[in-house]
Amino acid sequence: MSELLKTEAVVLNKINFGDTSKIVHFFTEEYGKLSAILKGARSPKSKIGVALDSFNIVQIVFYKKETRDIQIISQVDLIKHFHKINEDLEKMKYSSAVIELLHNLTAEYEPHKKLYKGTVRILEMINEAKYTPKFLFVKYFIFFIKEIGYEIPYENCTNCGKKLVNEKRISFNLEKGFLCETCRSVSESFFDFTKELFNFFVCLNSKINNVSYEHDDLNKIIFFLEKYLMYHVHEFKGLRSIKLY
């Protein structure tokens, strides 16, 4: 038995399959990540094939069978195409990093509406270009880590509970988290935060977007988040897309 289901989805990527078909990976609003095949997608007559470019927001109708890994697509309608993302290397790079996180770190058939909405929103913001793509990506990266269950608490020292906001120097241990200056000797520090960088990290966790920063600070935070995630999720080997471009 297979059921016919309908959902909105972000297209992660697609690969050719056989002579005429494509297999597409989606992050869907209703069902989480899933793979589906579109038969005949490579025919020049197929308009649907074009709708399935990465980053597009589409509505799909598919036949779902529990016993099958790859579902069968019956219909695709394009909802939104972000043409500015495809015309700009920086936008492309950080949108690809968003896709890469979803592709590698979410589970199939585990719906996550908040993550879905946050993903659509960040792609819209990268496309609009009011803020730099790198800054938007860092905000998304923090949100993503929280939504998949690895939130980084930053208000108190994880060893003694002291408020961190007044500390001159704060360190981060991959296992324990943030530590105050006194507790930093308790365990080996992985990463030292200056007061400025720590305050910036706190800002990035807020809803405020009008923040001044150095690009180097964003690079440090990306490096930090990547290493943190690699430590906690062993299958994660780091972000390829931000190194490719």
Ligand SMILES: [Zn+2]
């Ligand atoms: Zn402490």
